[in-house]
Amino acid sequence: MAGRRLLVATAVVAAAAAVVAAAALEAINVTTVAFEEGYTPLFGFDNILRSADDRTVSLLLDRSTGSGFMSSSMYQHGFFSASIKLPSDYTAGVVVAFYTSNGDVIEKRHDELDFEFLGNIRGKPWRVQTNVYGNGSVSRGREERYLLPFDPTTEFHRYSILWTRAAIVFFVDDVPIREVRRTPAMTGDFPSKPMSIYATVWDASTWATSGGRYRVNYRYGPFVASFTDLALLGCRVGDPIGQMLSSAACTAAEDALLASDLAVMTLEKQQAMRRFREQNMVYSYCYDTLRYPAPFLECDVVESERRRFKGSGHLRLAFRRRRRTRPGSRPARPTRAADM
Template sequence: MASSSYYGSLFLLLLSLFLWFSTNVLGGNFNTLFDNLFGEERVDIKEDGNSMTLTLDEYCGSGIVSKNEYLFGRFDMKIKLVPGNSAGTVTAYYLSSVGAQHDEIDIEFLGNLTGEPYLLSTNVYAEGIGGREMQFYLWFDPTEDYHMYSIDWNPERIIILVDNNPIRVMLNRQRIGVPFPTKRPMRVYTTLWNGDSWATRWGEVKIDLTNAPFVAGFKNFNAIACIANQGQTANCRNYNGGKYKGLDRESKRKMKQVLSKWVVYDYCADLRRYAHGLPYECRKENRIQLD
């Protein structure tokens, strides 16, 4: 006959599994995990929820938003960008909370004229404060095939990756007064919209709607993240821990290569914008060391 200690251990195991699954999401399905944000039929979910296209036409763009709010985790999405003359279009994949002091982690693809490369633009907002832009050219044509873009977020740092290669790390520097997103749960957004007032050459090149509809493809969304609906954040505080998790020697080597070849703009190198001194987080001792 099984002892009471056995049943007690089994109960604790089942309880821990229940709590784990109630606060974690594994995998992803566009039908079950997302709601239509705007664009109605321009959001076309396919393959039993495993893939999707967003369309921008002369009337409207389109987008989706996650049903759940998350506090920390890793979020992967395979994206195939609008081909041809994509000037003025913005394809975005990002996390965001709501409110005047919102937090946000952005990956935005700024379209360009045919034959010219996309800009991959990243930014981080915390407590409503942004202005932390880094922009990159990609080392491949992002319109020919799907590539994976990832946001890996924990209380210590944010890593942005392309095909599992880290391209940007932002460390938590709250100890020196730099806001960092640690408190507000965020939803996942995926959108395609007309941003021609600023997206291409700061708005100089406008969208050519004779090329509409513009279509971007998305598939294989995957999230290993802590669900924090209705502000239930207690179980998420140390989620996805590990100060530099995912940055082994090879990852650092690849990131260093990207930073040496593909950076178009880095706010931490903008001496015109910060003529009186770079922000504290831009100082060498406050940035990740790749050597």
């Protein structure tokens, strides 16, 4: 019992330290756009609601359809961001996604960078999954999954993707949570072709919650995901095939992005990223030896970290996230990662 209390106390202290460290990072300031300036409806048009100032968009999932929107242009690298508030209550089977892709125009060789938010049964937290696909490498998913250190349904939180020719970085509230550096080991799996930016909400009952055990229950719908603070920073291109033939037009813009504070991974950013991952990552493809017996060459496997994960890639022990509690209240008990 004493050991369990020590584990809980250690987790609470570490989480508090992570919050302080995140607060010390300089906020990312980029220009945001109105919906009409950078985006267009994709599907479920009647389920897309826009605010009077056109800067907040709500996507609905109901019995009839989900909904989504996409950028009006494709981009050769850039910084893409949105503040998102997720549906609350029973959300099993619901997936909200904010991602980049060229799958609509390049079959079998598409690239993709994902934030996928996976709903859950009442009382269980939303989980967020990041993924990287390059050149159609869908059989080699590079998933990582995290629990968020806040309730993503009560207020907006910012999720951002930085994509350059050198690296990909995922951010949550301006804290980097994952960096994928371009290495020779990735060969063509590193995304390199122009992509559009998408936001969607849809029914993923077949897999999203406990492998399809819990499905969408439309008695709790409609499920509403809201997006605001939309940011599109990058080199716009019209035709991805044409851009691959002549990419010089974007070189100057990307050089400026690489030299900016956005792309510089400072020591403070590295430390904040390590703390986030230690406290919140519950699955990593790098430790999933059941699915991938031959490890990915780009994985920087840390032995002390590897021991925290099972052969399935899931964390051996996780801590149940609690919503804001009264000062002095008893901290959460440990729970198995499988319960998440």
